[in-house]
Amino acid sequence: MAKAIAATARTYEGAGLRAETTDFDVGLMLAFQRGDESAFRGLVERNHARVIGLVYRFVGSMSEAEDLAQEVFLRVYRARQTYRPTAKFSTWLFRITANVSLNALRAHSSRRDDVSIDRLAEWSEKPQTPADTDGKTPEHRLQRTELQDKVQEAIRALPEKQQIAVVLNKYEGMGYAAIAKTLGCSTMAVKSLLARARENLKDHLLLYIRTGRDRLRIS
Amino acid sequence: MESPVCRWVRSVLPAYLDGELKATTAAAIRRHLKRCPACAARARLLADSWRLLDECEVPPVRAGFTGRMMERVAWEKAHGSLGRSLSARGRVRRILTAAAGIAAGLVVGFGLYASSGYHSEPSSPVEREVSRSLTFLEDVDLLDEIAVVQAIDQVLAEKDGPSEGT
Numbered sequence: 574m575a576k577a578i579a580a581t582a583r584t585y586e587g588a589g590l591r592a593e594t595t596d597f598d599v600g601l602m603l604a605f606q607r608g609d610e611s612a613f614r615g616l617v618e619r620n621h622a623r624v625i626g627l628v629y630r631f632v633g634s635m636s637e638a639e640d641l642a643q644e645v646f647l648r649v650y651r652a653r654q655t656y657r658p659t660a661k662f663s664t665w666l667f668r669i670t671a672n673v674s675l676n677a678l679r680a681h682s683s684r685r686d687d688v689s690i691d692r693l694a695e696w697s698e699k700p701q702t703p704a705d706t707d708g709k710t711p712e713h714r715l716q717r718t719e720l721q722d723k724v725q726e727a728i729r730a731l732p733e734k735q736q737i738a739v740v741l742n743k744y745e746g747m748g749y750a751a752i753a754k755t756l757g758c759s760t761m762a763v764k765s766l767l768a769r770a771r772e773n774l775k776d777h778l779l780l781y782i783r784t785g786r787d788r789l790r791i792s
Numbered sequence: 793m794e795s796p797v798c799r800w801v802r803s804v805l806p807a808y809l810d811g812e813l814k815a816t817t818a819a820a821i822r823r824h825l826k827r828c829p830a831c832a833a834r835a836r837l838l839a840d841s842w843r844l845l846d847e848c849e850v851p852p853v854r855a856g857f858t859g860r861m862m863e864r865v866a867w868e869k870a871h872g873s874l875g876r877s878l879s880a881r882g883r884v885r886r887i888l889t890a891a892a893g894i895a896a897g898l899v900v901g902f903g904l905y906a907s908s909g910y911h912s913e914p915s916s917p918v919e920r921e922v923s924r925s926l927t928f929l930e931d932v933d934l935l936d937e938i939a940v941v942q943a944i945d946q947v948l949a950e951k952d953g954p955s956e957g958t
Contacts, residue, residue, distance in 0.1 A: 617857070724847050
């Protein structure tokens with residue numbers, strides 16, 4: 574497959590496109606474009622955890638995150654002929670993921686309370702073995718869940734583009750330039766988005782900044 | 793009242809905390825933060841609120857997602873919702889072909905209608921039979937027009953290269 578990937582990349586370069594040749598996922602996508610369905614399976618296997626995690630940051634429910642992740646990969650499948658390897662595969666994939674997530678949030682804007690309940694249920698189902706508890710009391714775990722919900726609420730209270738910028742920067746470790754490519758805007762715009770987002774988050778979480786860490790500290 | 797320097801430092805604090813500033817700019821901000829308690833406190837608040845985001849962990853992903861995804865793909869294919877994706881050129885070509893066929897059908901149909909002198913709903917069996925024959929003729933003519941369009945399309949496709957989905 575490596576030879577085929579390199580040959581396809583040279584085809585794109587010959588057509589004047591700067592092809593991303595170092596990204597293995599780009600190679601898989603190009604192979605899939607040529608009709609290799611096993612390459613699509615490879616893309617799903619390699620990227621599904623990141624996609625699900627990213628969607629989870631927006632919607633706060635694992636079951637919904639998995640459903641939406643399926644929608645993301647279906648869009649990848651349908652768009653295979655229009656894909657062009659001019660950037661990292663993850664840039665394109667994350668753009669689709671952000672769009673799908675935000676569409677879900679817009680469609681279910683009243684679900685925030687339900688999501689909090691889902692989150693509490695998910696965390697309460699974690700197995701309570703000695704290794705998991707690690708000396709933490711039930712009260713501590715509940716306080717932690719409350720803080721997690723508060724942080725989720727703070728992120729979801731942000732305007733959409735600020736949400737995406739925060740999630741990509743904080744949880745995917747993407748720099749401003751990479752986020753700009755994903756969002757289709759300038760690096761300066763990303764800088765402005767993140768500056769405003771961080772101010773908003775600071776204001777929303779002020780109480781928890783001052784008291785949350787103290788409450789969670791293990792004595 | 794906030795000084796212009798403090799105003800500027802606060803505007804770039806997030807980028808400074810993210811390590812996105814040039815080394816010389818970052819060094820200047822570091823020096824300012826050492827001298828300005830207000831800006832230093834603001835930087836700490838921004839950094840602490842950012843660190844709180846680490847509290848949001850992602851629960852473990854359920855095993856078997858890839859298998860479930862491939863089953864979903866198979867289902868979508870079986871129900872025709874994962875058709876072969878067309879390029880933009882393919883889509884335009886398909887739309888133009890359909891539009892040409894519809895336009896040709898309208899022209900032929902109107903021509904037949906106008907020339908036949910038949911302007912009202914058929915009421916008798918003979919009239920209904922004539923109406924059905926006229927409809928058939930329209931379809932035949934429509935078929936001929938589509939065949940012409942498809943022939944032109946074929947020539948274009950041979951000129952441009954492999955077909956992209958029409």
